[in-house]
Amino acid sequence: MSGEQQQTLGALLVRLEVRERQIAMEAEAAHERITQLTALLDGLAQAAEHITITRKTLLELPDELPLVPTEPTPPLPDGPAYQQIMAVFADADAPLRARNVCEAMDLDPIPNNINNVRIKLKRLTGRGILTESQPGLFTRPRP
Known part of the structure; x- marks a missing residue:
């Protein structure tokens, strides 16, 4: 090549x-x-x-x-005041204090009425009908 x-x-x-x-x-x-x-x-x-x-x-x-199955709702204590309190919570969209409940029930917000309502709220809390999310602040339990 x-x-x-x-x-x-x-x-x-x-x-x-x-x-x-x-x-x-x-x-x-x-x-x-x-x-x-x-x-x-x-x-x-x-x-x-x-x-x-x-x-x-x-x-x-x-x-x-x-x-x-749902748990049965505990019975309310006797007395119309408990029915009124539960009616207030049925209409409420936020937690309430005893003073707010008194005002919603058209009770004078005097210490005696506030304390009586607070005792009832504590009783409802003890039965599981209401819950106390913070001290003195009550609401219905969430499902």
Whole structure:
């Protein structure tokens, strides 16, 4: 072979080697992308399976769910004042103090009336009918 042919053949071989490396890099990148897409596809298939299972479970539920038994409400102590106090709490949207209950019941907020109402509120708290969220602050228990 002549020198010119060897140079041309050498240049051609270099170009082929460069192209071969490019193809190998592109193939590796494509392989990584295939791995990522396969993982994504597997995740989507698993999510679809979970939805199918959830739908099947919901469709198998009875139309009417059994009622959850509730604890019976303790009876109120005798006396109309307790009925009035509970009526005040039925209308209240925030915890009340004994003074607030007196005012709502149209009682004069004098110490004797406030103390009598406080004693009744404590009795209702002891029976679980009311709760004392903070000292002197009464409310109905949350379900």
